[in-house]
Amino acid sequence: MAAHVKELTNPDRSAENLGDSAYRQMKERIIRGVYRPGHKLTVRAVAQELDVSTTPARDAINRLASEAALVYAGPKTVVVPVLDAGALKEITLIRLALEGLAAQQAGEHVVDDDVEALRLLQKQINSALDVGRYADALWHNKEFHFAIYRLSKLPHLVLMIETLWLRIGPSLHNLYPEFAKERFGVHNHEVAMEALQERDGASVRAAIENDIRDGYRRLKRACREKAALPAS
Amino acid sequence: MAAHVKELTNPDRSAENLGDSAYRQMKERIIRGVYRPGHKLTVRAVAQELDVSTTPARDAINRLASEAALVYAGPKTVVVPVLDAGALKEITLIRLALEGLAAQQAGEHVVDDDVEALRLLQKQINSALDVGRYADALWHNKEFHFAIYRLSKLPHLVLMIETLWLRIGPSLHNLYPEFAKERFGVHNHEVAMEALQERDGASVRAAIENDIRDGYRRLKRACREKAALPAS
DNA sequence: TTTACATTTTTGTTGCAACAAAAATATCAA
DNA sequence: TTGATATTTTTGTTGCAACAAAAATGTAAA
Structure with a gap:
């Protein structure tokens, strides 16, 4: 949860919780182009992919969505944005x-x-x-x-x-x-x-x-x- | 969780989950000056204040922290920022x-x-x-x-x-x-x-x-x- | 084939308990 | 009084199960 403050100083990855880790990994994947625009992301799929429980996966998805790195295609569907x-x-x-x-x-x-x-x-x-x-x-x-x-x-x-x-x-x-x-x-x-x-x-x-x-x-x-x- | 996309269009508050609601209420309080710079916010205190469980309270705090509306004063302490x-x-x-x-x-x-x-x-x-x-x-x-x-x-x-x-x-x-x-x-x-x-x-x-x-x-x-x- | 509807499956949300770690407090020596 | 140290309390995190809602799928009528 302290990832944001850490980014402001040094990337100290030693005392990082699972939510931060999931967020960072998903961010990396998005920037690297692992997911195409329109790709749907689910809590359980991300959890399995990163080998964590649903809570940190949900944390990561929520955070990326609040930054508009992911967007809502429906009330229960977050996708990689397709820019118009x-x-x-x-x-x-x-x-x-x-x-x-x-x-x-x-x-x-x-x-x-x-x-x-x-x-x-x-x-x-x-x-x-x-x-x-x-x-x-x-x-x-x-x-x-x-x-x-x-x-x-x-x-x-x-x-x-x-x-x-x-x-x-x-x-x-x-x-x-x-x-x-x-x-x-x-x-x-x-x-x-x-x-x-x-x-x-x-x-x-x-x-x-x-x-x-x-x-x-x-x-x-x-x-x-x-x-x-x-x-x- | 869909608060962000909704803000982009209309403030449709009808189908809003508790995490969104808590986020919105905390945001309002921060802007209105309810909390002074340096005020410490805990998951359980916010949960009690807004009468929800810890999960939505934690969601709101995490989101506000990721927007730098709240900052970390320690690994387990989020506070209202004191601007230098x-x-x-x-x-x-x-x-x-x-x-x-x-x-x-x-x-x-x-x-x-x-x-x-x-x-x-x-x-x-x-x-x-x-x-x-x-x-x-x-x-x-x-x-x-x-x-x-x-x-x-x-x-x-x-x-x-x-x-x-x-x-x-x-x-x-x-x-x-x-x-x-x-x-x-x-x-x-x-x-x-x-x-x-x-x-x-x-x-x-x-x-x-x-x-x-x-x-x-x-x-x-x-x-x-x-x-x-x-x-x- | 297409459209509308009903059914099944998937999905996000929520609350909670256990745990580890950090923060606050108390204690005591100098 | 001050400073360090030990103890207690508070706190965030994590995983999970139950639930409601939405999405996907299947079905049948036109």
Whole structure:
């Protein structure tokens, strides 16, 4: 139950209860794209999958639902969200506001070592794209973004951004690899790193906002081409 | 358990489970300032207070904690948050980003009737201030702000803003009535309404941002004068 | 084949008791 | 009085069974 406060400081997984553990594992699965949009989740199924009783499983599902990482399709049915055009647009607007803020603040706190770490992450993205491991590319892309956002030194902001990524994660994976093949964001990432090097918060924000907008456009196009069909 | 999805549409309270009900009641109490910053909440105490068993009480507390409306003071102790200067500053930054966005979008969807409704709300704020009912003034102030934010037609955004108000609510009430006596925000509210009348989103945003910044300055000053002492 | 209805199964909810761990309290030495 | 230590009490967690409600399935009529 103390997972939230722990996320604000250090991921101390030693004294974690089963509900926290279930929540973390389900979150990981959702972000990794294990469940497709529309997938139905039941308390007993999750309990069996994670080998815990119904109580922690219910805790995890409730918490994910309250964060809108899962949504209600009926009074007794929670599913992985299927984003429609309106919801995608709204989340993008919020992402621009929050991730733009985090990017700008990152420019105020960044040191050279941070930029070096980011260059390493970008290399991992590029390598993954080279060999066609798109799921890995997506994962490293997430790490790159959050490495920047954490530089803002605004932990509450980072957590709020995480919930947004949790909402779009499944739809993102559902559109892969068509979406990733275009080498998304490589240019924007380079610009962001240069701006960070120069401690230019406004330019970091602009680069991240561009990245988000590019992703939004590609996602919308991919949605039109391959209408996101709910998994049975 | 379906409270979240219901909040996105209509407050249909007919088919609501005990966990939702407990969550809603506790939220109301926190916003209304029933509990002071530092107040400790236990599962059994909440259960008794709301006349339900421990399960729904635990649900409500867990959910509020995951939204940071309650925080952990120890592995087994959740308390109403005591905001320090750093947290207040961070939340204000996030509020500026999100409420600024909502205010701007409100300018795109507002109709004349909406402005009329806002004028009524402002009159209620003024009346409450006139007769010294500061808690009521605070409540109507909240209604005024959210009436604007709802005009954005971005329900997810409105919910995220609500969680932010939930975090600062207790500290706000703790500093009353010193804080309210200054007739906060009256001017900013007038400007916001004029801008809405003219469908000028950018100016609505500016007015709301000013209101938030003014509130932040007053809150910080009030904090210095009367150091927020945790209730025993 | 489709639609409407009845039946069966699945599912979330709720309360509770036992347990372990943490917090509060009492005790005592310095 | 203060500080550390031992004791007692409080507290969150976990699993589970019973229940009601919803979802899935089956059935039959058009």
